[in-house]
Amino acid sequence: MRLQAAGVKLGYGDRLIVDGLDLGIEAGTVTTIIGPNGCGKSTLLRALGRLLKPQGGEVLLDGKRIDRIPTREVAKILGMLPQAPTAPEGLTVADLVARGRHPHQTWYRQWSSDDEGAVAAALDMTGLADLAERPLDELSGGQRQRAWISMALAQGTDLLLLDEPTTFLDLAHQVEVLELVRHLHEEAGRTVVMVLHDLNLAARYADRLVAMRAGRVIASGTPHEVLTEDLLREVFELDAKIIADPVAGTPLVVPIRPLSHPAP
């Protein structure tokens, strides 16, 4: 178990969003968390990435409490890309990706050949080498997202948490980003946990799905085990039909109507 939440209680101030949740992430898997808006999936991801301190319970990284490991050491093991990150204007792709090397640098040794190699490799893997000197704000949404993922890759962690990496992207760019995630997993053996909204893409690109509702895990397992018509009714209050994806063979959700709207 690389990453584990044990009885975590999560919230902001007095408002508790997740009340006692258990979840384990196996090494070398792509896990996708799904659930309706406000179900606590981003909150959970932030806690797994030690951006949010649990009010109860604990998060374990490789069996050790994550809040007891120096944050810089965690940053060498676990990379996290929050939802819709913003960069200062004029920041170039190469500069952004180079900042992923931050945890490996000390104030007296700011740049090494390791850093240079990691940045070049990350740019290469995301296909951004030719755009390295372009400012981020001149790129398309998909390219920009790839640049942020490159930054997380340059960080050199084998655990990656991605919070809605496909938000604001059109379908082609969503697939482009998820193909990159698959590539990272298959070629580089990285463990990925992400939050996604699109259930069909989630089913196609994840080894394991975790379905959440109101701060609780309702189901977890392979996409075939999790994505059932019953589950969609329970978690999303959606009447839907599940068929086999004609391309990948994974479950494909065909929505019929929300449960709150009775049939005409």
Place this chain on the structure above:
Amino acid sequence: MSATAVAPRLHDLRGRRFTVLLVLFASVAVAVVLSITIGSKSVPPADAWHALTAPTGTENDIVIRSLRVPRTVLGVLAGLALGVAGALMQGHTRNPLADPGLLGVTQGAAFAMVSSIILFGASSLLVYIWFGLVGALVASVAVFALGMAGGRGGPTPVTLALAGTAVSALLYALTSAIVLLDEQAMDVFRFWQAGSIAARGGDVVWQVLPFILAGLVLAMVNAPGLNALSLGEDVARSLGQNIPMTRAVGVAAVTLLSGAAVAACGSLAFVGLIVPHLARPLSGTDHRWLLPYSGLIGAALLLVADVIGRVVAPPGELEVGVVLALLGAPFFVALVRRRKPVRL
């Protein structure tokens, strides 16, 4: 393109940044030569060299050694300090219009100086400056503490700006009240407020030097953390950065740098506002380069403005603060109009 092809280009970029750094060093050197040789009494470079290396007590030697050199060194120090402090301040607040005065240092220094006159009858420049320094430091600590009071996990740029504005307004009101009551305080305050590096001896340079050096070291230590912070707090924390610590070091650096510069030279915080905008097109957004570039540009700008002030209104001189405002304001307006405002 393969990884092996990207690496040399990243390497070139770093080479280019070193070249710019050398050019900026050279411009400061040129400004230093101008500042030593030009003035109400012009000194030929050969005589200036003579005064610096083997003085024999000629009139030129005395002018150079006791007036021009301390003035020039103070100009370099204040320019460095304000340029770096301005870039730090804009980086931490992610606000392109922030200047180092935002932490209350200017009004803190002013209030402490005029208080020293009416309360302790202080009457020498060195004493004023000590009080100014302490006032700047105390005001900025108060701003930091107030900014922290509201929320958990350290002050945010917004709470800092609010606290800074409130503390500055209060101190400004008190200073105004004092100078209206006391003629000597009014006189000192008037000249201090204009902003000048003239008529301050070598002792003033030694007085502020340790503070500025300490501030410069803290600033450079802060640069990588500031780079991480400029990607947002969540990303910075994911990259392993301790955010409250980064903010505290940044505020300490700004306080030392701008506090020392302002106490010694008066309200020149405007330098800190413009200089980062000149440096950014050369350095990009990397604070490890932006901070030194801003410091060097600040030093060159301050010296050149001072030299202009010495020659435009003979036989008198215009204070450097006035020249900077006269030149800087239209320039700044043009800069803002020419490009869209930067988002930091």
